[in-house]
Amino acid sequence: xxVRPRRSVLYMPGSNERALEKxxxxxxxxxxxxxxxxxxxxxxIDARNKVCAAVKSGGYGKRELIIRVNGLETPWGADDLFxxxxxxxxxxxxxxxxxxxxxxxxxxxxFGAGAPEKxxxxxxxxxxxxxxxxxxxxxxxxxxxxRLTCLVMGTNDLLKESHARAYKDRFAVVPWLSMSIVAARAxxxxxxxxxxxxxxxxxxxxxxxEHGRTLGMDGKTLIHPGxxxxxxxxxxxxxxxxxxxxxxxxxxxxxxxxxxGVITVEGRMVERLHLVMAQRTVAIYDAIQAxxxx
Numbered sequence: 001x002x003v004r005p006r007r008s009v010l011y012m013p014g015s016n017e018r019a020l021e022k023x024x025x026x027x028x029x030x031x032x033x034x035x036x037x038x039x040x041x042x043x044x045i046d047a048r049n050k051v052c053a054a055v056k057s058g059g060y061g062k063r064e065l066i067i068r069v070n071g072l073e074t075p076w077g078a079d080d081l082f083x084x085x086x087x088x089x090x091x092x093x094x095x096x097x098x099x100x101x102x103x104x105x106x107x108x109x110x111f112g113a114g115a116p117e118k119x120x121x122x123x124x125x126x127x128x129x130x131x132x133x134x135x136x137x138x139x140x141x142x143x144x145x146x147r148l149t150c151l152v153m154g155t156n157d158l159l160k161e162s163h164a165r166a167y168k169d170r171f172a173v174v175p176w177l178s179m180s181i182v183a184a185r186a187x188x189x190x191x192x193x194x195x196x197x198x199x200x201x202x203x204x205x206x207x208x209x210e211h212g213r214t215l216g217m218d219g220k221t222l223i224h225p226g227x228x229x230x231x232x233x234x235x236x237x238x239x240x241x242x243x244x245x246x247x248x249x250x251x252x253x254x255x256x257x258x259x260x261g262v263i264t265v266e267g268r269m270v271e272r273l274h275l276v277m278a279q280r281t282v283a284i285y286d287a288i289q290a291x292x293x294x
Contacts, residue, residue: 006219007235008228013038014047030064052087068093085115093122098129100140107146121147126154138183155194181216193217199224209234245278
């Protein structure tokens with residue numbers, strides 16, 4: 001089983017050359033080099049050049065690099081997408097995705113621009129239309145040519161567009177998160193929780209990260225390097241979880257259990273669905289260990 005840890009995914013402003021350099025030493029699993037919300041209109045072209053140059057020059061180790069482009073309907077979107085395709089990041093994050101056609105169109109541009117096969121597409125789920133169509137958007141990931149591998153929740157925009165209140169318990173947000181998680185899982189995609197705005201509120205951030213993990217998120221998008229360590233801790237399997245998972249795998253590998261659908265491990269009934277869960281837990285743990293040695 002091949003997995004890629006996406007516990008901590010940090011937004012970095014594409015117009016800030018110093019921040020792009022600093023990001024090389026931040027222990028986030030992935031970096032979103034942003035050309036959209038974090039960049040003023042008069043700095044868009046300069047930011048595009050800086051971000052693409054940073055991706056091409058490398059130096060980010062095993063961190064996954066994602067470029068968030070401007071929407072295709074904006075004056076910068078098409079040029080962003082062509083430039084990002086040429087830079088060859090691990091993924092391109094498409095904002096304001098409302099329908100599957102938005103992903104399909106972006107994939108066609110990447111193909112026409114000769115983007116390397118490794119460059120995938122991520123979709124921002126940040127509008128009411130995206131929530132209504134999240135199943136169809138995720139379904140686009142079935143076709144390999146569409147390159148879609150991850151959904152990213154834009155909770156700030158969802159709150160703004162829906163006129164909902166941003167309470168700490170995320171009462172209004174949970175249905176949107178849950179719908180997106182189910183859609184992602186149905187079609188084999190990862191899904192990342194939205195940002196927590198008060199980066200000085202460590203306790204609040206930890207609580208929201210735990211909430212996201214309980215819902216089933218793969219990780220959390222971040223706005224400050226100070227949030228990375230907590231996100232990594234929260235979305236990592238615990239030593240207890242890993243040890244139990246290894247026991248389940250070992251028991252199913254015994255000759256007498258290879259063809260069994262249900263076995264007993266330390267007095268507990270364990271089914272093959274638990275084996276799949278255990279294999280994923282160990283795969284994530286091993287991948288995290290590989291990152292830490294890079």
